[in-house]
Amino acid sequence: MPDTDGDTLEDYEEVHVYHTSPASSDTDGDDLPDNVEVKGLSPLPVGTQTNATNTDTDGDRLPDGAEVLLYNTDPLNPDTDGDGLKDGAEFDYDNDGLTDGEEFYVYNTNRAVTIKPTAHSGINITDIVEYPAYIFVGGFDNPDSDLDGLNDGVEVHQYGTSPITSDSDSDGFSDGDEVNSGTDPLNPLNNPGSADNTPPQITTPPFLATTLSGVGGATVYYDVSAMDNVDGGVPVVCSPPSGSIFQVGTTVVTCTATDGAGNSATASFTVTVESKTPVQYSLNWPVYLLIGIAAGAVATIVSMRLRSRSERRQRTTSSNENSARSQSGNNSPKRIEDI
Numbered sequence: 001m002p003d004t005d006g007d008t009l010e011d012y013e014e015v016h017v018y019h020t021s022p023a024s025s026d027t028d029g030d031d032l033p034d035n036v037e038v039k040g041l042s043p044l045p046v047g048t049q050t051n052a053t054n055t056d057t058d059g060d061r062l063p064d065g066a067e068v069l070l071y072n073t074d075p076l077n078p079d080t081d082g083d084g085l086k087d088g089a090e091f092d093y094d095n096d097g098l099t100d101g102e103e104f105y106v107y108n109t110n111r112a113v114t115i116k117p118t119a120h121s122g123i124n125i126t127d128i129v130e131y132p133a134y135i136f137v138g139g140f141d142n143p144d145s146d147l148d149g150l151n152d153g154v155e156v157h158q159y160g161t162s163p164i165t166s167d168s169d170s171d172g173f174s175d176g177d178e179v180n181s182g183t184d185p186l187n188p189l190n191n192p193g194s195a196d197n198t199p200p201q202i203t204t205p206p207f208l209a210t211t212l213s214g215v216g217g218a219t220v221y222y223d224v225s226a227m228d229n230v231d232g233g234v235p236v237v238c239s240p241p242s243g244s245i246f247q248v249g250t251t252v253v254t255c256t257a258t259d260g261a262g263n264s265a266t267a268s269f270t271v272t273v274e275s276k277t278p279v280q281y282s283l284n285w286p287v288y289l290l291i292g293i294a295a296g297a298v299a300t301i302v303s304m305r306l307r308s309r310s311e312r313r314q315r316t317t318s319s320n321e322n323s324a325r326s327q328s329g330n331n332s333p334k335r336i337e338d339i
Contacts, residue, residue, distance in 0.1 A: 005021070005022060007034045014027075020038070028053050028055045031066070058074070060086040061088025066104075094142055107156065146165055147166060148166035149175075155168075159179060160186060169185060171191045178191055187262040198228070200226040201228075202255055202266070204267050205222055207269055211276050219246075221242050222269075234259050236256070237257075239253070246271050248273050250270050251271045251272075253270070
């Protein structure tokens with residue numbers, strides 16, 4: 001029976017039994033030949049059979065061949081070491097901030113090619129000399145897959161640029177050059193060669209303060225403007241906007257302006273609202289009654305004390321007057337008849 005691809009599987013078997021390609025010895029491209037996967041041959045562990053039509057049999061984002069030939073992980077167990085992380089999330093071969101699983105299946109940055117293993121490949125080739133092994137010319141053996149001067153992980157997680165395209169916005173400048181020059185690698189109008197790389201200047205109040213005499217917040221209006229060196233006046237968007245109701249306390253207002261070239265600027269100021277509402281006391285009628293009784297009692301006591309003081313003062317005054325008369329009578333001149 002014919003074996004077109006030379007993988008020791010007859011063409012009939014490949015088509016009708018294993019559903020592999022009779023024209024390719026590695027149908028799924030995972031660097032394990034079809035006969036190795038369907039029959040569990042070396043270098044697979046004894047008794048292990050992987051899917052010859054699926055590059056990642058256990059779904060851990062590492063190709064079966066990479067698990068067997070490079071990582072020594074189990075191609076049938078997505079979490080070989082049982083630590084709760086899939087095998088593809090555990091390796092970052094080039095330390096670029098992207099896991100090897102992401103590079104293989106998310107960002108397509110692996111760029112792996114296969115050759116016959118050699119002593120210089122850095123791969124343990126014991127028992128697999130007759131099979132191709134991974135040697136990496138990009139991707140997770142190269143932290144900067146597109147050679148733009150930015151590591152793959154930095155592009156994905158910090159700048160949002162493509163790790164496999166050196167000029168993400170197609171403006172003629174590499175992502176690395178734009179980052180180094182302070183321009184936006186995702187905006188083709190904002191690059192080192194554009195005429196306008198200067199953001200607008202925003203003018204805001206230094207701060208605002210107002211007094212609230214009632215309840216429910218104060219409506220505050222303010223003026224903010226922005227000027228650009230190319231576009232002139234540009235719109236400003238503030239949050240909270242002018243005319244909003246500000247509650248008691250201090251609120252930060254943040255304003256943003258963007259010019260036609262995509263240059264943005266941000267500025268902020270504070271609005272402070274103080275409350276001058278008098279304290280209101282709510283008393284019911286029994287409390288008022290008690291207050292009235294207490295006030296009446298105090299008034300009575302005060303009146304009695306004042307009357308007592310007045311009576312004592314009158315008695316003292318009368319006594320002094322009598323004493324004065326007596327003294328006056330004793331000192332008067334005697335008549336002749338009395339001599």
